[in-house]
Amino acid sequence: MKKLKNYKALQLSGHLLEPYKGYTQAQFLRDLLAGLIVGVVALPLAIAFAIASGVSPEKGLYTAIIGGFIISAFGGSRVQIGGPTGAFIVIVYGIVQESGVSGLIIATFIAGILLIAMGVAKLGSVIKYIPHPLVVGFTTGIAVIIFSSQLKDFFGLQVAQVPADFFGKWEAYAGSFHTISLPATALAAGTILIMLFFPRITRAVPGSLVAIVVTTLAVHLLDLRVETIGSRFGNIPSTFPAPSFPHIDWQTIRNTIQPAVAIALLGGIESLLSAVVADGMTGGNHKSNKELIAQGAANVTSALFGGIPATGAIARTATNIKSGGRTPVAGIVHALTLLVIMLVAGQWATLIPMSCLAGILVIVAYNMSEMDTFIHIARGPRGDAAVLLTTFLLTVAFDLIIAIEVGMVLATFLFMRSMIQISDVSLLLKGRQDNGAATHASVPAGVEIFELNGPLFFGAAYKFKDSIRLVEKKPKVLIVKMQKVPIIDATGLQTIKDLVRTCYRDNIRLVVSGLQPQVYDTLKKSRLLFRIGKRYIVPDLPAALVLAERVLEEEG
Known part of the structure; x- marks a missing residue:
């Protein structure tokens, strides 16, 4: 029995050390640089995603640090970068509005358990077969919702309470557009221009970070009266929280099980999609079930530290690869970089203007929208167009959970119809x-x-x-x-x-x-x-x- 345990321990260590076979000092330096770059790129995104999700900014940092470390260290992709992503904003915001932060923590924890179970059951290959029109439909719908959720901060509108539903938001914006803040609008527009044009100068420094530095300096040098992270949320903690878990009762579980399933499904889809994209860029071959288990562990641990859902981030993973990252070391360095920034310079993040973060998220929404793909599918076969438009409209008008459920049922019926026609x-x-x-x-x-x-x-x-x-x-x-x-x-x-x-x-x-x-x-x-x-x-x-x-x- 002892020999068997020792063999299993050696086998496990062999799996963990597999990405580092033939590891050289030169590759370590490339991974180190890539991790530092991705860590800097992830900083504004982690804060922006947390705020847009209806929680305090440090929760995004906790998620990027914990989720990023676990997904890189134990995942099935050598180059995957994990953390909070824009895809979760809609679900997380809805959970916080319905069940509060404690409900979100429980939903994230349950989603992590579900992801682990999916990986153990070897469902990684099944998730890959989610219809592409459905994925594009809800992704574009999420992008539209993210864009609409940022208009208040983008224009500095004075809206006491922004409604949760899509049409209510626009009605509230229309009724308060006379309160527009020109300084806030100028900062948001400047953020977009910097993110669009700065990469033409150099890609060594992320445009979002340059935008944050420039707009923050502008606010304080010109004494602009705009809302900042500090004025809305107070100080960002410069310490890491102790793990804890809220009290769970049956009613809370009943309220959060459905969004937890949506988090697990969306997290699985996005992480495996990111891993497939990474394989195409590096010529690698990820292990989908191992990736799901790591994603589940990341979400369980993130929940214990008060974080939000985490998954593989396509844009940050691509940045990692383009910067020379080829092993999990880069992702681990990215997480440690964020940890150091939070512990040492967390108080400086409170000076960032909210309109700058809104500008960053507008770019994120545009990149998520996949408009070319959306239009291509909409002009294609009627069945694919029906799934795409139905999923998109339901995501925008109702919520992501209903959109995925109805989209899957519709795609299934259309597939059955095609099979009947060829029979x-x-x-x-x-x-x-x-x-x-x-x-x-x-x-x-x-x-x-x-x-x-x-x-x-x-x-x-x-x-x-x-x-x-x-x-x-x-x-x-x-x-x-x-x-x-x-x-x-x-x-x-x-x-x-x-x-x-x-x-x-x-x-x-x-x-x-x-x-x-x-x-x-x-x-x-x-x-x-x-x-x-x-x-x-x-x-x-x-x-x-x-x-x-x-x-x-x-x-x-």
């Missing part, structure tokens, strides 16, 4: 060719041949039933050709059972030809092969015709 049942006539082969010999009198094409599932089973009913005269032998049937479900099995029963009642000999291995195993497990008779299961149509002639002779 076909036809009566093979005498002399008809089969798969380009030579013309069959004449079908003997008293023999009918039906060919099934496509999956025989509950959506297409009715076609088979209707076709069988069209047989005017009951044949002595009925051949069912199933060479082009890749799968069969419970309804399809029931349809075959009904056919076996009908043939037995009407004294018709049923012969089945061309079963694919998966369909054969399914019929075997359901004992339908026994009821049909193994003698009457043949590999192809010529063999079925030979058997049909033999049956006719025996019964003649």
